[in-house]
Amino acid sequence: MTSTHSAGSAHILRLLWMLISAVLALMTIFPLVWMLVIAFKPAPEVFAPNFLPVSPTLGNFLYVLTEVPFLRYLANSFFMSATVTIVALFFHSMAGYALARLHFPGRDFIFLAMFSTFLVSLPVIIVPLFILVKALGLINTYAGLIVPSIFNAFGIFLLRQYYLSLPRELEEAAIMDGAGRWRIYWSIVLPLSRPILAALAILFFLANWNAFLWPLTVASDTNLWVVQVAIVNFKSQYAGAWNYVMAASTIVALPMLVLFVIFQRQITESIKTSGLK
Structure with missing residues (x-):
């Protein structure tokens, strides 16, 4: 019993x-589904009680892609996200390897200082960061969008933990063969880092594709708008046209959703990876 x-x-x-x-x-899931449903509804049906559109239309997408320079905003987001991802992975991998393997004065302090930035969010430092970027003359430039977004303490921390788990015997054998630190990093460490770098690349690209606050702050030139800033201004311009706003949001969200679904295993593995399997 x-x-x-x-x-x-x-x-x-x-x-x-x-x-x-x-x-x-x-x-x-429901907000995403509702966004997609409204994106296919004609204007008279947006606030209608029916859930599915009675007369679905692609006109909302055609309007967004042809009547406003939305393709340029997409190109700006892609350029910024891809550049930040590539440059960040290159420098983060070097920083993570140095913090994991090289012995130099202040190494632990530097790592703790980087790690402590986890506690500082962007809104806290956005004013001094803006003043610094303005002093460097980077306002309304691609460099102003890209350079401050490169540093990411999470990427350095994750790579450092990964490199700590790599067998030292590989590096010792390379040193006995006369290889220097740069040769070891380039020929041994980077090839072994492909899984973690691939996962970080997806995370970095997603984060920068969805970036809003910093691009809004540093770029007032409409030619430099990224998609998130464009959608907010698009919303204010077409306050009652939610079908256009949702069509634009769908265009922005769909590639990232597909990317996440395809590479979700790599993303979850990167979070839990702490060594070689």
Whole structure:
């Protein structure tokens, strides 16, 4: 009787957790589904009680892509995200390797200083950062968008932890063959880092593709707007045209959703990876 009662309780508990998970999943997915539904609705149906559009249309997407310079905004976002990702991975991998393998005065202090930036969010430093960028003459430039976004303490920390787990025997064998630190980094460490670098590349690209606050602050020139800033201004310009706003949001979100679905395994592996398998 006791075992039957315990089995019944476990079954009820499992069903309860499944129900909670389903509700949370629905709460997460529903805004995306609703965005997609409105993007296909003509203007008269946006606030209609029907969930699915009665007369679905692609006119909203055509309007966004042809009547406003949205392709330029997409190109700006892609250029900024790709440049930041490539440059950040190159310098972050060198920094992570130096902090993991090289011994120099102040190494631990430098690492702790970098790690402490986890506690500082962008809104806290945005004013002094803007003053610095302005003093360097980088306002309304691609450099002003890109350079301050390169440093990422999470990437350096993750790469350092990964490099600490690499077998030292590989480097010792290379040193015995006469290889220097740069040769070891370029020929041994980087090839072994491909899985973690691929995952970080996706995370960096997603983060910069969705960046809003810094691009809004540093670039008032419409030719330098990224998609997130463009959508906000698009919303204010077409306050009642939610079908256009949602079509623009769908165009921006869809590539990133596809990218995340394809590479979700690499992203989750990068978070839990602490060594070689």
